[in-house]
Amino acid sequence: MKLRLTLFWLSCLFATHLYATELGKVTAEQLLSMQHNNNALVVDVRTAQEWQSTGVIANSQKLESFDGNGHFDQEKWLANLEKLKSSPDQTVILVCRSGNRSGKIGQILTEQLGMKNVYHLSNGIQSWIKDGHPVKADCLTTACK
Template identity: 50%
Template sequence: MHIKNFIKYSLIFFLLFSGKILSAAELTNLTPGQVNKSLNNETLVIDIRTPREWQTTGIIPGSHPVKFFDQNGKYDTQQWLAAVQKLQSSPDQEIILVCHSGGRSGKVGKLLSKKLNMPNVSHLQNGIKSWIKEQRPTEKACTATQTC
């Protein structure tokens, strides 16, 4: 009887602490083609770059410009999440993050998926640069301080 309990508790311990089976969601790297396919469904594409960057290159059509970092590299996660939640149709809606080259969106994506346990978070690998390199369309970004 003690052996069965030992095995049962060992299995529970393994499942809880193995780090792979019950770990937080992993951030997925997406290609421009994969992002493009996601634009036709309920996926929420969020461009986390700065307003100056949005004006320089434009944004992916259908994406939402919601900057994450300020000009000093600081951020307010709660304020940003509040803005994103207003855009979400459900808490588990797939989110794709976009930045210039994939560095910032990767960091933010890992924060969301690992630290905040948000499911379904991905990012555009190599950022808007890869989107533009494949000659995919962009559109002018409309922000609260800029009319389109």
């Protein structure tokens, strides 16, 4: 009986691990491929000042994440994200300056909310620019196309 109970609990733990959603990291090249081939939604979570400073990835959507005090209004941000998505299961790729903020938001989406198909650009817009990929000047709207 103890063996059965032990096996039951082990199978529960293993099953939970199998179905856990994880945040994926993508390179600049993978982002471009996913954006073109999979209709991935690229969401830039930086601040307006950062968008102005470096520009944005073409066809990305701008959706500020943390306010000046470092607070993340999860409910409001998620509502705005849902408005940007073309389908509930659309792939989402988050972009920030270095990969830190996008990683934190991505973990909230995947680990706490169970969202699938969520990625973030490894090392952020800095790696994008360093790899020689173009940026568009910030056009002061929610999307630069």
